Amino acid sequence: MDFAVKTNDKMYLVETKADKDLYDATVLLKAKAAHVWCLNASSVSPIKDMLQPKNWEYLVLSEGRFKENSELGFGMFVPLCIELRNRMIERCDSTIKK
Numbered sequence: 001m002d003f004a005v006k007t008n009d010k011m012y013l014v015e016t017k018a019d020k021d022l023y024d025a026t027v028l029l030k031a032k033a034a035h036v037w038c039l040n041a042s043s044v045s046p047i048k049d050m051l052q053p054k055n056w057e058y059l060v061l062s063e064g065r066f067k068e069n070s071e072l073g074f075g076m077f078v079p080l081c082i083e084l085r086n087r088m089i090e091r092c093d094s095t096i097k098k
Helices: 025-042 063-068 074-097
Strands: 003-006 010-017 055-062
Touching: 010 025, 010 063, 025 055, 025 074, 055 063, 055 074, 063 074
Parallel strands: 010 055
Antiparallel strands: 003 010
């Protein structure tokens, strides 16, 4: 994870990746593990007086997507990052099954 972003309703763990590294086997496994960690973390309520959202989301931001969309705000990047993360996890799952 390279940085975290806190919004009113979610905590985002954001990882930036060079395009050439996106489908490296180790990167795919790390993406899947981080996604599962966020799902698990979202199932636990924050400490009572802690000003932190309950939900967590892991995002992957590729160099190419950032360069192509650098004028967008964070909220507009989220669906692009989710779509990329999901493709990476699918690739990881299909690689493991072979």
